[in-house]
Amino acid sequence: MKRHLTLSTGLLALAGVLIVDAAPAFAQARAFVSNERDHTMSVIDMDTLKVIDTIKTGRRPRGIIASPDGKLIYLCASDDNRVEVYDAKTLKLVKTLRSGPDPELFVLHPSGNPLYIANEDDNMVTVVNVENNDLIAEIPVGVEPEGMGISPDGKFMVNTSETTNMAHVVDTATNEIIENILVDSRPRIAEFSADGKQLWVSAEVGGTVAVVDPTDGWKIIKKISFKIPGVNDDAIQPVGVRLTKDGSKAFIALGPANRVAVVDAKTLEVEKYLLVGQRVWQLGFTPDEKFLISTNGNSNDISIIDVASEKVTKSVPVGRLPWGVVVVP
Numbered sequence: 001m002k003r004h005l006t007l008s009t010g011l012l013a014l015a016g017v018l019i020v021d022a023a024p025a026f027a028q029a030r031a032f033v034s035n036e037r038d039h040t041m042s043v044i045d046m047d048t049l050k051v052i053d054t055i056k057t058g059r060r061p062r063g064i065i066a067s068p069d070g071k072l073i074y075l076c077a078s079d080d081n082r083v084e085v086y087d088a089k090t091l092k093l094v095k096t097l098r099s100g101p102d103p104e105l106f107v108l109h110p111s112g113n114p115l116y117i118a119n120e121d122d123n124m125v126t127v128v129n130v131e132n133n134d135l136i137a138e139i140p141v142g143v144e145p146e147g148m149g150i151s152p153d154g155k156f157m158v159n160t161s162e163t164t165n166m167a168h169v170v171d172t173a174t175n176e177i178i179e180n181i182l183v184d185s186r187p188r189i190a191e192f193s194a195d196g197k198q199l200w201v202s203a204e205v206g207g208t209v210a211v212v213d214p215t216d217g218w219k220i221i222k223k224i225s226f227k228i229p230g231v232n233d234d235a236i237q238p239v240g241v242r243l244t245k246d247g248s249k250a251f252i253a254l255g256p257a258n259r260v261a262v263v264d265a266k267t268l269e270v271e272k273y274l275l276v277g278q279r280v281w282q283l284g285f286t287p288d289e290k291f292l293i294s295t296n297g298n299s300n301d302i303s304i305i306d307v308a309s310e311k312v313t314k315s316v317p318v319g320r321l322p323w324g325v326v327v328v329p
Contacts, residue, residue: 029286030088031293031327032073033302034061035319041075042318043091046286046327049304049316055091058084062323063105063148068112070287070328074130076103076117083117083128088328097133100126105189107148107157109172116157118145125159127175137175141168149190149199156214160187160201167201167210169218179218183210191241193265200250202238209238209252211268222268224252231257240283242292244307251292251305253280260294260303262310274312276303284325295322 031044034057041061043053058077065074066088073086076099083097083106099106100119103126107116114136117126123143127136142161149158150172157170160183167190169179184206191200192214198221199212208223226236237255243265244250250263259273260280277296280303284293292305295318302322304314 029327029329031284031286031302031325032064032066032088033293033295033318033322034064034075034324035321036060036062036297036323037321038319040319041073041086042322044302044316044318046291049314051316051318053091054319055086058082063103064324064326065106065108066326066328067108068110073326073328074106074108074115075324076106078102078104078120083115085130095133097128097130098126098135099128100124100138104146105148107150109150110152110154116148116150116159118148118159120144120146120162123161125157125170139170139175139177141177142166142180147187147189147201149192151192151214152194152196158190158192158199158201160190162186162188162204165203165206167199167212169214181210181212181218181220183220184208184223188239189241191243193243193247194245195247198243198247198265200241200243202241202252204237204239204255207233207236207238209241209250209263224263224268224270226252226254226257226261226270226273228254228257228259228273231259239281240294242283242285244285244289249307251283253283253294255279255281256298258296260292260305272310274305274310276305276312277301277315281322282324284327286327287329293325293327295325297321297323 029046033042041055059079063076101121125139142164144162147160167181184203186205189202201210236257240253252261277299279298294303
Protein backbone atom coordinates (compact mmCIF):
# COMPACT_ATOMS: atom_id res chain seq x y z
CA MET A 1 0.00 0.00 0.00
CA LYS A 2 3.07 2.19 0.10
CA ARG A 3 3.81 4.15 -3.06
CA HIS A 4 7.13 4.16 -4.88
CA LEU A 5 8.20 7.79 -4.60
CA THR A 6 11.58 9.51 -4.74
CA LEU A 7 12.67 12.56 -2.76
CA SER A 8 14.84 14.53 -5.14
CA THR A 9 17.93 16.51 -4.31
CA GLY A 10 16.14 19.58 -5.59
CA LEU A 11 13.31 19.18 -3.09
CA LEU A 12 15.79 18.73 -0.28
CA ALA A 13 17.60 21.88 -1.30
CA LEU A 14 14.38 23.86 -1.45
CA ALA A 15 13.55 22.63 2.03
CA GLY A 16 16.78 24.06 3.38
CA VAL A 17 18.64 20.76 3.70
CA LEU A 18 22.35 20.95 2.94
CA ILE A 19 23.37 18.71 0.02
CA VAL A 20 27.05 17.82 -0.09
CA ASP A 21 28.41 16.25 -3.28
CA ALA A 22 31.66 15.03 -1.77
CA ALA A 23 31.31 11.78 0.16
CA PRO A 24 32.53 11.95 3.75
CA ALA A 25 35.23 9.58 4.98
CA PHE A 26 33.90 6.53 6.83
CA ALA A 27 37.08 4.46 7.30
CA GLN A 28 35.74 1.84 4.85
CA ALA A 29 32.64 1.06 6.87
CA ARG A 30 29.77 -0.64 5.10
CA ALA A 31 26.05 -0.24 5.67
CA PHE A 32 23.58 -3.09 5.27
CA VAL A 33 19.97 -2.17 4.50
CA SER A 34 17.05 -4.61 4.41
CA ASN A 35 14.62 -3.92 1.54
CA GLU A 36 11.24 -5.29 2.57
CA ARG A 37 9.47 -5.29 -0.80
CA ASP A 38 12.42 -6.39 -2.97
CA HIS A 39 13.43 -9.26 -0.65
CA THR A 40 17.00 -8.01 -0.82
CA MET A 41 19.76 -6.48 1.27
CA SER A 42 21.68 -3.48 -0.09
CA VAL A 43 25.36 -3.12 0.79
CA ILE A 44 26.65 0.46 0.75
CA ASP A 45 30.31 1.46 0.74
CA MET A 46 30.43 4.33 3.21
CA ASP A 47 33.50 5.91 1.60
CA THR A 48 31.84 6.36 -1.78
CA LEU A 49 28.22 6.28 -0.57
CA LYS A 50 27.35 3.91 -3.38
CA VAL A 51 25.56 0.57 -3.38
CA ILE A 52 28.27 -1.99 -4.07
CA ASP A 53 26.14 -5.12 -3.90
CA THR A 54 22.54 -6.27 -3.61
CA ILE A 55 22.00 -9.63 -1.93
CA LYS A 56 18.90 -11.74 -2.51
CA THR A 57 17.43 -12.69 0.86
CA GLY A 58 14.45 -14.51 2.21
CA ARG A 59 11.04 -12.96 1.85
CA ARG A 60 10.17 -9.65 3.52
CA PRO A 61 13.46 -8.87 5.26
CA ARG A 62 13.04 -6.45 8.17
CA GLY A 63 15.14 -6.49 11.34
CA ILE A 64 18.88 -6.42 10.75
CA ILE A 65 21.74 -6.37 13.29
CA ALA A 66 25.44 -7.21 13.49
CA SER A 67 27.39 -9.46 15.83
CA PRO A 68 29.40 -7.57 18.46
CA ASP A 69 32.62 -8.09 16.47
CA GLY A 70 30.97 -6.91 13.23
CA LYS A 71 31.79 -10.13 11.40
CA LEU A 72 28.25 -11.42 10.99
CA ILE A 73 25.00 -9.81 9.82
CA TYR A 74 21.74 -11.21 11.19
CA LEU A 75 18.56 -10.60 9.19
CA CYS A 76 14.90 -11.43 9.86
CA ALA A 77 13.27 -13.03 6.82
CA SER A 78 9.80 -12.44 8.20
CA ASP A 79 7.69 -14.29 5.63
CA ASP A 80 10.06 -17.28 5.61
CA ASN A 81 9.98 -17.59 9.41
CA ARG A 82 13.74 -17.68 9.81
CA VAL A 83 16.81 -15.68 10.70
CA GLU A 84 19.53 -15.52 8.05
CA VAL A 85 23.18 -15.07 9.00
CA TYR A 86 25.63 -13.51 6.50
CA ASP A 87 29.38 -13.07 6.52
CA ALA A 88 29.88 -9.28 6.56
CA LYS A 89 33.01 -9.48 4.37
CA THR A 90 32.17 -12.15 1.81
CA LEU A 91 28.42 -11.37 1.85
CA LYS A 92 27.71 -15.09 1.73
CA LEU A 93 24.87 -16.76 3.62
CA VAL A 94 26.55 -18.65 6.47
CA LYS A 95 23.52 -20.35 8.01
CA THR A 96 19.89 -19.93 8.98
CA LEU A 97 18.48 -20.00 12.50
CA ARG A 98 15.07 -20.95 13.84
CA SER A 99 12.94 -17.96 14.71
CA GLY A 100 9.32 -18.80 15.37
CA PRO A 101 6.58 -17.36 13.12
CA ASP A 102 6.94 -13.90 11.56
CA PRO A 103 10.16 -12.62 13.14
CA GLU A 104 10.34 -8.83 12.84
CA LEU A 105 12.97 -7.51 15.23
CA PHE A 106 15.58 -9.14 17.40
CA VAL A 107 18.50 -8.35 19.67
CA LEU A 108 21.70 -10.16 20.58
CA HIS A 109 22.98 -10.53 24.11
CA PRO A 110 26.04 -8.23 24.49
CA SER A 111 28.21 -11.37 24.60
CA GLY A 112 26.95 -12.31 21.12
CA ASN A 113 24.79 -15.21 22.28
CA PRO A 114 21.86 -15.86 22.64
CA LEU A 115 19.55 -14.15 20.17
CA TYR A 116 16.15 -12.84 21.33
CA ILE A 117 13.53 -12.72 18.54
CA ALA A 118 10.09 -11.10 18.51
CA ASN A 119 7.49 -13.33 16.85
CA GLU A 120 4.53 -11.17 15.92
CA ASP A 121 2.15 -13.97 14.98
CA ASP A 122 2.29 -16.07 18.16
CA ASN A 123 2.90 -13.43 20.85
CA MET A 124 6.21 -14.94 21.86
CA VAL A 125 9.85 -14.00 22.18
CA THR A 126 12.01 -16.88 20.98
CA VAL A 127 15.47 -17.29 22.53
CA VAL A 128 17.96 -19.12 20.31
CA ASN A 129 21.55 -20.26 20.76
CA VAL A 130 23.29 -18.81 17.68
CA GLU A 131 26.10 -21.38 17.81
CA ASN A 132 24.05 -24.59 17.58
CA ASN A 133 20.56 -23.29 16.71
CA ASP A 134 19.09 -24.81 19.87
CA LEU A 135 15.87 -23.36 21.26
CA ILE A 136 16.63 -21.99 24.72
CA ALA A 137 13.22 -20.60 25.64
CA GLU A 138 9.93 -19.22 24.42
CA ILE A 139 8.70 -16.27 26.46
CA PRO A 140 4.97 -15.38 26.29
CA VAL A 141 4.52 -11.62 25.90
CA GLY A 142 1.76 -9.27 24.76
CA VAL A 143 -0.08 -9.15 21.44
CA GLU A 144 2.01 -8.40 18.33
CA PRO A 145 5.50 -8.24 19.84
CA GLU A 146 7.92 -6.10 17.85
CA GLY A 147 10.57 -3.92 19.49
CA MET A 148 13.55 -5.56 21.17
CA GLY A 149 16.14 -3.96 23.43
CA ILE A 150 18.75 -5.26 25.85
CA SER A 151 20.56 -3.56 28.71
CA PRO A 152 24.31 -2.98 28.27
CA ASP A 153 25.10 -5.52 31.00
CA GLY A 154 22.80 -8.08 29.37
CA LYS A 155 20.70 -8.56 32.51
CA PHE A 156 17.41 -7.26 31.06
CA MET A 157 15.74 -7.74 27.71
CA VAL A 158 12.75 -5.57 26.77
CA ASN A 159 10.07 -6.41 24.23
CA THR A 160 7.35 -4.02 23.06
CA SER A 161 3.93 -5.40 22.16
CA GLU A 162 2.08 -3.25 19.64
CA THR A 163 -1.51 -4.17 20.50
CA THR A 164 -1.02 -4.59 24.26
CA ASN A 165 0.69 -1.16 24.43
CA MET A 166 3.31 -2.44 26.83
CA ALA A 167 7.03 -2.84 27.20
CA HIS A 168 7.77 -6.18 28.87
CA VAL A 169 10.96 -6.40 30.93
CA VAL A 170 12.52 -9.87 31.01
CA ASP A 171 15.20 -11.09 33.40
CA THR A 172 17.67 -12.81 31.06
CA ALA A 173 18.88 -15.14 33.82
CA THR A 174 15.44 -16.71 34.20
CA ASN A 175 13.72 -15.66 30.93
CA GLU A 176 10.77 -14.50 33.04
CA ILE A 177 8.91 -11.18 32.78
CA ILE A 178 9.58 -9.07 35.85
CA GLU A 179 7.78 -5.86 34.85
CA ASN A 180 5.14 -4.63 32.40
CA ILE A 181 5.31 -0.94 31.50
CA LEU A 182 2.16 0.62 30.05
CA VAL A 183 3.07 3.09 27.28
CA ASP A 184 1.13 4.85 24.54
CA SER A 185 -0.45 3.17 21.53
CA ARG A 186 1.54 0.86 19.24
CA PRO A 187 5.02 0.77 20.80
CA ARG A 188 7.66 -0.10 18.20
CA ILE A 189 11.21 0.26 19.53
CA ALA A 190 12.95 -0.21 22.89
CA GLU A 191 16.43 1.28 23.25
CA PHE A 192 18.66 1.46 26.32
CA SER A 193 21.13 4.26 26.91
CA ALA A 194 24.79 3.19 26.91
CA ASP A 195 24.99 3.51 30.71
CA GLY A 196 21.80 1.50 31.20
CA LYS A 197 20.16 4.27 33.20
CA GLN A 198 17.42 5.02 30.67
CA LEU A 199 15.10 3.00 28.46
CA TRP A 200 13.44 4.79 25.52
CA VAL A 201 10.24 3.32 24.04
CA SER A 202 8.63 4.79 20.92
CA ALA A 203 4.83 4.70 20.48
CA GLU A 204 3.98 5.02 16.79
CA VAL A 205 0.23 5.74 16.98
CA GLY A 206 0.45 7.47 20.36
CA GLY A 207 2.98 9.89 18.89
CA THR A 208 5.26 9.84 21.93
CA VAL A 209 8.50 8.39 23.23
CA ALA A 210 8.48 7.23 26.86
CA VAL A 211 11.72 7.59 28.80
CA VAL A 212 11.89 4.99 31.56
CA ASP A 213 14.18 4.76 34.61
CA PRO A 214 15.28 1.11 35.05
CA THR A 215 16.88 1.96 38.40
CA ASP A 216 13.64 3.23 39.94
CA GLY A 217 11.09 0.50 39.45
CA TRP A 218 10.94 0.98 35.69
CA LYS A 219 8.97 4.20 36.13
CA ILE A 220 8.31 6.53 33.21
CA ILE A 221 10.28 9.75 33.71
CA LYS A 222 8.73 11.61 30.82
CA LYS A 223 6.76 11.14 27.63
CA ILE A 224 8.29 13.19 24.84
CA SER A 225 5.84 14.54 22.27
CA PHE A 226 6.52 16.23 18.95
CA LYS A 227 5.10 19.24 17.10
CA ILE A 228 6.16 20.10 13.54
CA PRO A 229 4.79 23.25 11.88
CA GLY A 230 2.72 22.34 8.84
CA VAL A 231 2.59 18.62 9.67
CA ASN A 232 -0.58 17.01 11.02
CA ASP A 233 -0.22 15.35 14.41
CA ASP A 234 -1.41 12.00 13.07
CA ALA A 235 1.50 11.99 10.60
CA ILE A 236 4.04 12.23 13.43
CA GLN A 237 4.67 8.57 14.21
CA PRO A 238 7.81 7.78 16.27
CA VAL A 239 9.50 4.51 15.37
CA GLY A 240 13.30 4.21 15.27
CA VAL A 241 15.30 5.46 18.28
CA ARG A 242 19.07 5.85 18.62
CA LEU A 243 21.07 7.46 21.45
CA THR A 244 24.68 8.59 21.32
CA LYS A 245 27.05 6.65 23.56
CA ASP A 246 27.93 9.77 25.55
CA GLY A 247 24.27 10.19 26.49
CA SER A 248 23.98 13.69 25.06
CA LYS A 249 21.60 13.23 22.12
CA ALA A 250 18.73 11.05 21.00
CA PHE A 251 17.47 10.77 17.44
CA ILE A 252 13.87 9.71 16.74
CA ALA A 253 12.52 8.64 13.34
CA LEU A 254 9.05 10.15 12.89
CA GLY A 255 7.57 8.04 10.10
CA PRO A 256 5.33 9.83 7.56
CA ALA A 257 6.35 13.19 9.04
CA ASN A 258 9.54 12.63 7.00
CA ARG A 259 11.63 13.98 9.86
CA VAL A 260 14.18 12.81 12.39
CA ALA A 261 13.82 14.59 15.73
CA VAL A 262 16.95 15.64 17.61
CA VAL A 263 16.41 15.44 21.38
CA ASP A 264 18.63 16.64 24.21
CA ALA A 265 18.96 13.38 26.15
CA LYS A 266 19.73 15.26 29.39
CA THR A 267 16.80 17.70 29.41
CA LEU A 268 14.55 15.44 27.30
CA GLU A 269 13.56 18.43 25.18
CA VAL A 270 13.23 18.36 21.39
CA GLU A 271 15.82 20.64 19.82
CA LYS A 272 15.12 20.41 16.10
CA TYR A 273 13.74 18.33 13.25
CA LEU A 274 15.77 17.11 10.27
CA LEU A 275 14.04 16.62 6.91
CA VAL A 276 14.90 13.22 5.43
CA GLY A 277 13.24 10.91 2.90
CA GLN A 278 9.64 9.78 2.90
CA ARG A 279 8.29 7.50 5.65
CA VAL A 280 11.44 7.34 7.75
CA TRP A 281 11.52 4.04 9.57
CA GLN A 282 14.73 2.95 11.30
CA LEU A 283 18.08 4.52 12.23
CA GLY A 284 21.67 3.32 12.53
CA PHE A 285 24.95 4.96 13.57
CA THR A 286 28.30 4.44 11.90
CA PRO A 287 30.70 2.80 14.40
CA ASP A 288 32.36 6.14 15.20
CA GLU A 289 28.95 7.85 15.57
CA LYS A 290 29.99 10.60 13.20
CA PHE A 291 27.06 9.78 10.94
CA LEU A 292 23.53 8.47 11.35
CA ILE A 293 21.62 6.67 8.60
CA SER A 294 17.84 6.72 8.24
CA THR A 295 15.86 4.23 6.13
CA ASN A 296 13.11 5.96 4.16
CA GLY A 297 10.47 3.43 3.11
CA ASN A 298 8.40 5.39 0.61
CA SER A 299 11.25 7.18 -1.16
CA ASN A 300 13.33 4.00 -1.40
CA ASP A 301 16.51 5.62 -0.13
CA ILE A 302 18.60 6.24 2.92
CA SER A 303 19.58 9.64 4.31
CA ILE A 304 23.04 10.37 5.72
CA ILE A 305 23.00 12.66 8.76
CA ASP A 306 26.14 14.39 10.05
CA VAL A 307 25.77 13.97 13.81
CA ALA A 308 28.05 16.86 14.85
CA SER A 309 26.41 19.46 12.61
CA GLU A 310 22.96 17.81 12.81
CA LYS A 311 22.46 18.20 9.08
CA VAL A 312 21.39 15.84 6.32
CA THR A 313 24.26 15.58 3.84
CA LYS A 314 23.28 12.94 1.30
CA SER A 315 20.52 10.72 -0.04
CA VAL A 316 21.43 7.26 -1.41
CA PRO A 317 18.93 5.17 -3.43
CA VAL A 318 18.55 1.55 -2.32
CA GLY A 319 15.85 -1.11 -2.87
CA ARG A 320 12.11 -0.85 -2.43
CA LEU A 321 10.77 -0.24 1.07
CA PRO A 322 14.07 -0.04 2.95
CA TRP A 323 13.34 -1.03 6.53
CA GLY A 324 16.34 -1.77 8.76
CA VAL A 325 19.97 -0.64 8.74
CA VAL A 326 23.20 -1.60 10.46
CA VAL A 327 26.75 -0.35 9.84
CA VAL A 328 29.96 -2.31 10.48
CA PRO A 329 33.64 -1.35 10.09
